[in-house]
Amino acid sequence: MLRRRIYVTCPLPPSVKVLLSDGCDVTFAGEERVPTAEEIVSGTLGHDALLVTTPTRVDRPLIERLPPSVKAIATYSVGNDHIDVDAAAEHGLAVFSTPDVLTDACAEATMLLMLGAARRATEAIALLREGRWQGWTPVQLNGVGLTGKRLGIVGMGRLGRAIADRARAFGMAVDYHNRSRLEPGLEAGAGYHASLEDLLRVSQFLVLACPATEQTRGLLNARRIGLLPPGAIVVNIGRGSVVVDDDLIAALGDGRVAGAGLDVFDGEPSVHPGYFRLPNVFMLPHVGSATIETREAMGQILLDGLRDFWAGRPAVNRLV
Structure with missing residues (x-):
């Protein structure tokens, strides 16, 4: 041949x-x-x-x-x-x-991002590596748990469904928004929201697992961030262009969003410098499938x- x-x-x-x-x-x-x-x-x-x-x-x-x-x-x-x-x-x-x-590896990385943001991993790592840790106390770096929380997934393809499977193992309830509703067997009990805005209103954790298209560019902007429950956690495993960086940074800075886990960035490998100033951001350098x-x-x-x-x-x- x-x-x-x-x-x-x-x-x-x-x-x-x-x-x-x-x-x-x-x-x-x-x-x-x-x-x-x-x-x-x-x-x-x-x-x-x-x-x-x-x-x-x-x-x-x-x-x-x-x-x-x-x-x-x-x-x-x-x-x-x-x-x-x-x-x-x-x-x-x-x-x-x-x-x-790539599905399994990216779904595993999504859980890492969720946990890293919710459990304040960036602050904890810095505390240890910078030699500032003085020992355990009941008020040290208290984050939020996943169990019992409602997870909203934007994009319920193979990756979104794999994330949902893992989130259920953590005791989370799953809702999703997709271009079309899945058949019941694929939904596996997840709640469907025809409107992205309706999904955002119930998402204590929000995972962006959608592709980069003209329709999804800038999808998570200031208006939509304002619909999230107070203290929500935002995770992006999809594409950086889905997030308006300035708007998310502002919400993280004033506490409207409690934390973010980000594996992808708009314009990467360049990263918006505002993220580096925020201790409540857990970042990975696009290693979801690594x-x-x-x-x-x-x-x-x-x-x-x-x-x-x-x-x-x-x-x-x-x-x-």
């Missing part, structure tokens, strides 16, 4: 490199930095596929300049807003992503999708 060639613009775990190199010739071009558009155009000459991840923007101008040998674009991510999928389709390029394999099991599964599903494409078979992870 003809050995296919893949051009990679991002660093990958060693085990994933071995996986991709099994049967394919791979050019690993993004080890030190993201290649420029010019470097991608020249580097992909003679390659069959371009493999990127979110820092690499594959826009229409780049797509129009790709060599004719490139027939597929694979993104090492679930999100695909960094790729002009319409332009790819117009130019006859197949696009692949990594759906479903388990080696997940990283290997991401590589496998992309390789499987490309092989299916090259063999003329349908691929479960093909977008266009």
